[in-house]
Amino acid sequence: EALRAGQRVGHFAQALRQRLARQRAIEDGLWFCRGGSGMSLLYQPKIDIRAGRVFGVEALLRWQHPELGALSPAEFIPLAESTRTIVPIGEWTLREALRQKCAWRQAGQDICLSLNVSPLQLQPNNCAPSVLEVLIEECDRLGLERGKIELELTEGVLTDPVIMQEMLRIIRAGFRVAIDDFGREHSTLSLLADCPAHTLKIDKSFVDNVVENERQLAIVQFIVALARRLGMQTVVEGIEHLQQLVMLADAGCDYGQGYFYYRPLSGAQILDLRHQN
Ligand code: C2E
Ligand code: CA
Ligand code: CA
Ligand code: CA
Numbered sequence: 001e002a003l004r005a006g007q008r009v010g011h012f013a014q015a016l017r018q019r020l021a022r023q024r025a026i027e028d029g030l031w032f033c034r035g036g037s038g039m040s041l042l043y044q045p046k047i048d049i050r051a052g053r054v055f056g057v058e059a060l061l062r063w064q065h066p067e068l069g070a071l072s073p074a075e076f077i078p079l080a081e082s083t084r085t086i087v088p089i090g091e092w093t094l095r096e097a098l099r100q101k102c103a104w105r106q107a108g109q110d111i112c113l114s115l116n117v118s119p120l121q122l123q124p125n126n127c128a129p130s131v132l133e134v135l136i137e138e139c140d141r142l143g144l145e146r147g148k149i150e151l152e153l154t155e156g157v158l159t160d161p162v163i164m165q166e167m168l169r170i171i172r173a174g175f176r177v178a179i180d181d182f183g184r185e186h187s188t189l190s191l192l193a194d195c196p197a198h199t200l201k202i203d204k205s206f207v208d209n210v211v212e213n214e215r216q217l218a219i220v221q222f223i224v225a226l227a228r229r230l231g232m233q234t235v236v237e238g239i240e241h242l243q244q245l246v247m248l249a250d251a252g253c254d255y256g257q258g259y260f261y262y263r264p265l266s267g268a269q270i271l272d273l274r275h276q277n
Pocket of ligand 2: 180
C-alpha cells in the first residue's frame with residue numbers, strides 16, 4: 001500500500017517535472033524569439049452579416065517553437081505575459097500586421113484590421129515605445145488610415161483606470177477599440193456606461209449553444225440591444241453553423257466571425273478574397 005502511494009507520488013512528481021520543463025522551454029523560446037523569429041500572423045475575416053461581405057480581418061499570432069514545434073497562442077500568450085516578453089512580441093506583431101495591411105491596400109484590398117493587444121502592453125513602460133507611439137509611427141510611415149485599425153482589449157481592462165486612460169488616448173488619436181471576449185468573465189455591465197470603445201465582441205461561449213438554449217439566446221439579444229443603445233457595434237465570434245448564424249442575424253448582430261465563414265488565413269489568401277467580395 002505504502003509502495004503504491006509512493007509510486008503515485010512518483011508519477012505525479014514526474015508529470016509536474018515534465019510540465020515545468022515544457023514551460024521553461026517555452027519561456028526560453030519566447031525570450032529567444034522576442035524579435036519575431038519563428039512567428040507569423042494569420043488573419044481571420046470578419047463578415048458584415050447583413051451585407052454578407054468581408055469587412056475586416058483579425059490578426060492571430062502563430063509561433064513555431066525551435067524545439068516544440070507549432071504552439072497554440074492559448075498556451076504561449078499567458079507565458080509571454082508572465083515573463084513580459086509580450087511587450088517586444090506585441091510590438092513585432094503590430095508592425096508586421098500594419099506592413100501586411102499596407103501591402104493589401106497597395107494591391108487594392110483596403111479592409112479594416114483588428115489587433116489583439118495584451119493589457120500589459122498598455123501599461124507605462126520606459127524600455128519600449130508605447131503601443132500608441134508604434135501605431136502612429138507605422139501609420140504615418142505607411143500612409144494608413146487610423147480609423148481602419150481596431151485594437152481588441154479584453155473586458156478586464158475596464159477595471160484598470162491606468163489602462164482606461166491609455167485607451168482614451170488611443171481613441172482620441174483616431175484608432176478604434178473593441179472589447180474582446182465580452183461576457184466570458186464576470187462582466188461588469190455598469191463599467192460599460194463609461195467605456196468609450198466602439199465595438200463589443202460577444203464571446204464564443206454564448207454562441208456555442210445559442211440554438212439549443214433559449215435562455216442563452218435571450219442573453220445575446222440583450223447584449224446586442226444594450227450595445228446598440230450605447231452606440232456600439234457588435235461582433236459575434238466562433239460561429240460554426242448556419243443555424244447559429246441565422247439566430248444571431250435575427251438578434252441583430254452586426255458582424256460575425258468563425259469557422260462557418262473562414263478559418264484564419266494567410267496574408268496571401270486574404271488578398272484572394274478580393275474576387276469574392
Ligand atoms: P481570441 O482573440 O478570442 O481569438 C479567437 C480565437 O478563436 C482564435 O484562436 C481563432 O482561431 C478561434 N476561432 C475563430 N473562429 C472559431 C470557430 O468558429 N470555432 C472555434 N472553435 N474557434 C474559432 P487562436 O488563434 O488560437 O487564438 C487564441 C487566443 O490567443 C486569442 O483569442 C487571443 O486571446 C490570443 N491571441 C492570438 N493572437 C494574439 C496576439 O497577437 N496578441 C495577443 N495579445 N493575444 C493573441
Ligand atoms: Ca480577439
Ligand atoms: Ca475574442
Ligand atoms: Ca474568445
